[in-house]
């Protein structure tokens with residue numbers, strides 16, 4: 001779907017990067033922050049769950065969860081290159097019939113999607129300016145839980161993001177990274193009826209699991 005977010009993210013998340021990520025994933029398994037989401041979701045003890053993965057990238061979350069916890073998944077992504085690579089991997093794993101891939105800005109199409117048991121956003125809010133619209137739509141689509149990772153509000157991330165955005169501007173690249181206020185994200189999810197039940201932290205990333 002040709003939306004502004006898709007144009008920006010198509011440019012930012014290229015096929016070359018997606019190929020490198022899938023190679024690393026095949027060799028080493030999911031990234032550390034992704035493992036935190038996987039552990040959090042597995043702690044819910046679900047079986048045959050329906051998963052909605054927003055901005056799933058190469059699809060590590062559904063590749064993993066379709067092995068035990070999930071029955072089916074929908075992967076919505078603004079990057080066509082990442083979707084292509086995720087689709088190829090799903091096919092290799094024999095999951096292609098169980099994953100629906102949608103190329104779109106999630107906030108544009110959320111209203112047309114059915115609800116899922118669990119909605120995931122792994123390193124997605126930091127790529128999107130309107131975290132309120134994104135999280136509200138994600139919360140509205142979740143029957144039971146929302147699990148997400150986002151950058152921690154630390155001095156070194158703040159500096160890192162200012163520097164990263166400075167170079168983006170210099171290169172006239174419209175893609176920006178965003179350090180959204182964690183307490184505002186939490187307040188919004190609380191208003192949507194979700195409570196934080198676990199938090200885990202790495203040097204850069206924080207993972208939070210919210211349950212209804």
Ligand SMILES: C[S@@+](CC[C@H](N)C(=O)[O-])C[C@H]1O[C@@H](n2cnc3c(N)ncnc32)[C@H](O)[C@@H]1O
Pocket residue numbers: 005009010013034054055056057058059076077078079082104105106107121122123124127128134
């Ligand atoms: C940093 S990557 C993370 C990919 C994957 N979740 C991971 O952790 O490896 C961010 C992803 O979110 C997608 N994305 C960002 N904003 C989006 C939106 N509004 N709707 C759908 N996808 C979005 C991008 O296209 C990209 O694939």
